[in-house]
Amino acid sequence: MTRRKEPLRTIEPGKVRMYVCGVTPYDSAHIGHGMSLTSFDVIRRYLEHRGYEVRHIQNFTDIDDKIINRANAENIDPDALTEKFIAEWLEQTRALNALPASHYPRATEEVGPIIEMVQGLVDRGHAYAVDGDVYFRVRSFPGYGKLSHRDLEDLLAGARIEVDERKEDPLDFALWKAAKPGEPSWESPWGPGRPGWHIECSAMSSSYLDGQVDIHGGGADLIFPHHENEIAQSEAYLGVEPFARYWVHNGLVRVGADKMSKSLGNFVRLKEIVDRGLGPAFRLMVLQSHYRAPLTYTEEGLLAAERGLSRLRAAADPSAAAIAIEDGESSPASDLAALADESQRRFHEAMDDDFNAPEALAVLFDLGRAINRARGAGQAPESIEAARVTLVDLAGVLGLDLQEVSDAPFADAAPFIDLLLRVREELRERREWALSDLIRDELGKLEVAVEDTPAGATWSQRRG
RNA sequence: GGCGCCAUAGCCAAGUGGUAAGGCACGGGUCUGCAAAACCCUGAUCGGCGGUUCGAAUCCGCCUGGCGCCUCCA
Incomplete structure (x- = not known):
């Protein structure tokens, strides 16, 4: 909100309520989703490593226009479509070694709370119904634009879409959409319909995280309008401010100079990487750049990460024997143990500063080199063990399993x-x-x- | 048009006032039957110009180039 780093102070001491916007399961996930998944997984792992108890909610928006269109095109039931891609998502979550969320609520299973919320907004004068649709009255919420730092007039000036005449104001957005013939629908006080795009996240974060959340995450492309609208809905409904204490957005994946996106058609499916066994390399590649910064994806970069990973794996290999070389200046074992402690410290320092994973990784590479050097100098495995264990443990905090056999x-x-x-x-x-x-x-x-x-x-x- | 971001070695990428992390690649060396792996050595003054400061990649201004959001999108 302030566009600055801030110290983390949670609602309940020692506990973190984290909500990360999940996917709309109408197609295979691409590496942008993979980046987001990985970034927030590392944030979660690190918070847990630091002793926080993290409640991590990730939703599935399993009903919307894209799903309906795609299901119609394939002539299958929307549910069948979303089941398939949800299963695929969970599979890739495993393949990328991301911890499963505490809960995966689905929009279609939360229609009750969603209707309740929409009704509440209507009751409070923040929303109005027109022909079975319900819209949020943007002008009724004074803080609108505070996340994306826009003001209403600028938004109006830049509007590029046709304005629906029935809306009171062009900026108003749908909370509930009346069903068209043949579309999946639920009964509501406004007639059969389905949830609008933003409301599901507001409803789910409220019901699964007791109203207010500590960390709300998602891709940078969600800042506007999705998260802006979520804030409006949630704060107007809950009467609590702020709805989310910390907004965390990961940078977008780029292919060449452009953002990767469905609309540009330049996306790479996660599957293509996972199927080649390069899931761990992908994670390393993501971590080598800061989560907030855009990530430049290239095949070359992925393979470079794979090589970097084998380097760390080799250093972490418990069976790697010391190669005795008659070298008088082999440093004593205590030096390596001290270095392990120092690495621990530097690692924490880096991660404490807005989850600086690239910096933390640099520490691991340094430690790995020291281990290899010690082996080269002929130091006994026992004297290296502490440093080796440190390396494996810290890599584990980043979700990198260095002892995994990938043959x-x-x-x-x-x-x-x-x-x-x-x-x-x-x-x-x-x-x-x-x-x-x-x-x-x-x-x-x-x-x-x-x-x-x-x-x-x-x-x-x-x-x- | 509005809002905002970025520009660091061949590539990727940290660093936001005190003198440039790390990874990949390249070259030289040690080791090896030869390799590989590993280790050692080698490379940038940070897009340009001007300013603030004892001191700037880091702050300010201008310029150039690129990108994102304002419409579905992690």
């Missing part, structure tokens, strides 16, 4: 690859390097990277 795509081929490597070991003992290198090179072309270590050859998947 799944090659699971079926594993026995054969192992066999090839055994043969190759034999060849290497006989110094038949041409042939052993051929095996390594050919496997490499199949994205199987072979590495010879003092403990024997290992392999792993490597992309790009």
